[in-house]
Amino acid sequence: MFFQTTMHTLLEIVLRDLSTDTLDDSLEKLRFLFPETLLLGALDLIDRDSVIMYKTPWGRAQYEVLGSTATYTVFPGLPSSKGYASAYCTCPAYAYSVLLSETQLMCKHVLATMLGRRLERCIERPIDADELASVIARQCSL
Template identity: 90%
Template structure:
């Protein structure tokens, strides 16, 4: 099955997330992700580590507070090969998604997708100057 087809199926599963029971949703997600990746993403959500900075003009910037660092996630970015629907600054994403192509996404991207769908992102309003500081901090990693 092509990565593009997998992403379409995953989007369908995520849309049904709020209507399915928790067990049904988890079983469907296990089709796409190893248990460790899925549990890691759910743990990030439980620890309230998914932050969405919201600008007055409607732009959203996402960060995930990992165990060793803070990672930036850019949902909606497609890779040239079409094997990814987002980008994360973590090393696992670079290796597992981009280089070896063994995963659809890292736990940080999955956490963002699940947290948005479950309305579990920690929203923080941010103005233009604060956004510039966040981006500068992210770029200096």
């Protein structure tokens, strides 16, 4: 528990300093927090423009990440009773590695969303209420 809280705190610091650090310094810090395969997977998703932010006229953002086999919904910045901002992803890797075995802090989709938001590399798509309802319905039927 202490280890996860510390790691989440370090991640928040790295993300906050991402724009002031050189990219190489930030990547080196992220390599300390995450396995290289997870970090490279997240960066690859950003490079392929796979992080989509649906933005409503009233300011709500809904995130999807286009994975290699499916599209996953990511909920970044959820409130947590553990003292740090949490996140959730609908992918199987999140369910297994984060929730069940607790071997990872997050999956590559969550990391890609967090990095994409900070680097302003999310593909932003405006969406109205009806379209948002369709997106949510599609996500719930997965």
